[in-house]
Amino acid sequence: MEKINFMKNGVLRLPPGFRFHPTDEELVVQYLKRKIFACPLPASIIPEVDVCKSDPWDLPGDVAQERYFFSTREAKYPNGNRSNRATGSGYWKATGLDKQIATSRGNQIVGMKKTLVFYRGKPPHGSRTDWIMHEYRLVTAANAPQKKNFAQVKLYFHSHSNCWDSQFIRHCLAINYQLFYS
């Protein structure tokens, strides 16, 4: 059995072309769910950052790479479930319909994904930018314990490249993960 040392000085180093590029299912099942239940994660690749404490371009990491975070959420109102999505320069606004995340092997729904767009300025008159955020939440059984104010999101910069060019998704991709129970 050949062993390849992918770690050097505590930092994960992969050969060119290899990267952390998970599917939605992997994110929800392998990382988000384990994070919620305080289980060990497959890899320590996702740091904890409050995504709304910074503007998307100021989030830690390389804006030219995909960035992934676990982030806690702050309620907009003390007794409500709406999230406070304002940042220093603008705000995140939901768009479109939530999408179900199903397992690849069957039709089990494991999570939901919401898409948000970043606007500069103050609502409702902000100016739309190309920063996109995906917010993931886990779908659990009806009698599962409920937790509040902890959600999962993914951010990236949506360039106007040809959809067939996978590079547009990786360019300036900022991922922030929080956990949210509906």
Place this chain on the structure above:
Amino acid sequence: MEKINFMKNGVLRLPPGFRFHPTDEELVVQYLKRKIFACPLPASIIPEVDVCKSDPWDLPGDVAQERYFFSTREAKYPNGNRSNRATGSGYWKATGLDKQIATSRGNQIVGMKKTLVFYRGKPPHGSRTDWIMHEYRLVTAANAPQKKNFAQVKLYFHSHSNCWDSQFIRHCLAINYQLFYS
């Protein structure tokens, strides 16, 4: 220094979410160029397969995953440079304009990418499918040694998902790499 064994029984095993998902630049510079010049590759991840000897759905590997190949090319005519792109069930047809592949650090052009679509039947009356192939070639200095009939292509199945959903690129993605000098 912590060592993580990513190899088991000779097979590369990565944690969930990690995969071979190279940029166009990485493909051309780290793999294609090294293959051309018979230099060691960063990882033995790309097998040699003649992409036109099989229909895209019959290529080796998992159709639900990205697949990468190095493949030799057969000239359509003995003295010409046009490639014979016919397979058992159809043919590959070029579409759109070739795209330049530039380095991320500067504006150096390192390669070109051509997009082709797979048609069932015989040209020019074949029926279009959703199988897409990207053909990569290396851009070299004018006085660099020329080689013939060795090209690089990438195949994938283009589903009609939302462009923001990176899964559509990975789903049924079949990659075939050949090297071509123009």
